Amino acid sequence: MNALAEWTSAACSDLGLTEEPDRMLIADIARHASRAVSAPAAPVTAYLFGLAVGRGLPPADAARRLTALAARWRGIDWRD
Helix, strand or coil, X not given: CCHHHHHHHHHHHHHCCCCCCCHHHHHHHHHHHHHHCCCCHHXXXXXXXXXXXXXXXXXXXXXXXXXXXXXXXXXXXXXX
C-alpha cells in the first residue's frame, strides 16, 4: 500500500467514513486546477469537489464539470 492509500484509509477511519473516495479522480481534478489556475487552486478544487459530491452530485459529473472549467480557464486572458 502506498502513502496516499494509507493516508486515505486512516483519514476515512478517523472521520467515520465507510467508503473511500476515488483518490486518482480527485488527484486528477486537483492537477487540472493546479495547472490551469494556480497551485493553491488544487486543494480548494478538491474541497469543492467533496462539497458537491456530499450534496448529491455524482462524482463523475462533478469531476467532468470541474475538469471542463479548468480547461476553459486556460483560455481566459485577464488583461482584456
